[in-house]
Amino acid sequence: xSVKAQTILWVTQRASAAVLALCVxxxxxxxVYAIRGGLSAAEILSRxxxxxxxxxxxxxxxxxxTVHAPIGLRSVLLExxxxxxxxxxxFLVGVAMLLGALGMRAVLGVFL
Amino acid sequence: MMQVRVWxxxxxxxxxxxxxxxxxxxxxxxxxxxxQRVLDSTLAYRFACRVGMCGSCAMTVNxxxxxxxxxxxxxxxxKEQIEIAPLRNLPMIRDLVTDMSEFFDKWTKAKGRxxxxxxxxxxxxxxxxxSEDRKLVDAGIECIGCxxxxxxxxxxxxxxxxxxxxxxxxxxxxxxxERDSKKIERLRAVAGDAGCHSxxxxxxxxxxxxxxxxxxxxxxGLKREVSLALFRKAL
Numbered sequence: 456x457s458v459k460a461q462t463i464l465w466v467t468q469r470a471s472a473a474v475l476a477l478c479v480x481x482x483x484x485x486x487v488y489a490i491r492g493g494l495s496a497a498e499i500l501s502r503x504x505x506x507x508x509x510x511x512x513x514x515x516x517x518x519x520x521t522v523h524a525p526i527g528l529r530s531v532l533l534e535x536x537x538x539x540x541x542x543x544x545x546f547l548v549g550v551a552m553l554l555g556a557l558g559m560r561a562v563l564g565v566f567l
Numbered sequence: 568m569m570q571v572r573v574w575x576x577x578x579x580x581x582x583x584x585x586x587x588x589x590x591x592x593x594x595x596x597x598x599x600x601x602x603q604r605v606l607d608s609t610l611a612y613r614f615a616c617r618v619g620m621c622g623s624c625a626m627t628v629n630x631x632x633x634x635x636x637x638x639x640x641x642x643x644x645x646k647e648q649i650e651i652a653p654l655r656n657l658p659m660i661r662d663l664v665t666d667m668s669e670f671f672d673k674w675t676k677a678k679g680r681x682x683x684x685x686x687x688x689x690x691x692x693x694x695x696x697x698s699e700d701r702k703l704v705d706a707g708i709e710c711i712g713c714x715x716x717x718x719x720x721x722x723x724x725x726x727x728x729x730x731x732x733x734x735x736x737x738x739x740x741x742x743x744x745e746r747d748s749k750k751i752e753r754l755r756a757v758a759g760d761a762g763c764h765s766x767x768x769x770x771x772x773x774x775x776x777x778x779x780x781x782x783x784x785x786x787x788g789l790k791r792e793v794s795l796a797l798f799r800k801a802l
Binding site: 535539 | 722725726728755758759760762764765790793794797802
């Protein structure tokens, strides 16, 4: 992988971290606020189903995780296991796709 | 008297114990020299100036990389015991001597050589000491290449390709030198997995540098400069 590509990965990870900082804060604050009076799962679903705003928010959240986590894992695999060959990047593309698929499945699960 | 454990042999070696008399204002280098001159002449170690100018006597004292010539025994001795080992992250040659080739090769890889654009027929460059860039250069320029930072860096031990704090600090002082003409080439050399982007900002280099330089700050500066070069499509 070229130095330029490695730099793009680094910048992308920092940018996705900034998005995640916002998303995690909103996510946690909403959860704490929503369930403080004892909200049931059915009541939560009634608010999220068909709500395009929450769909967009959690789609961005999942996208940020999909980008952020595999790039971080790339360094972990190098530093802990010495895995530096191109196969590492192929594996991480797989991890990203899995994270994206599982994340969007959960998001659509509470939207549809 | 104090017990001094000194590393002997190569990586598969072991510590050997010596008893050494305590003296006032005694440095760790004095202790090593005493052992080599009086107790065991086969002990290999490296030193030159003895006054903190050359950077050749750095060793691991009680687990911490230090200049032994500028480390008083009083400051590091614990229960009348001291452990002296070679620098970490460098191949051992014998006893307390490490092979520094890799360390200096990485300075070359980081393009740590000044590349000016002027010739001897040009006038002197006028660099103002109070300019922002020159202040940044001055903050990092006093490095004497002792490898204490390199030995203290966890990223170097995890990723042997990592250029390390000293080479990156050197590159930073050149990137900020307005007379230098190879900025983009140098940024390419220090970016990516083996360069500034691998730094975890643990700051062990900054904590241990005997010259009070902060390679961490220089590496952060390189990250900024590389990102700017990327956005300007210059990388």
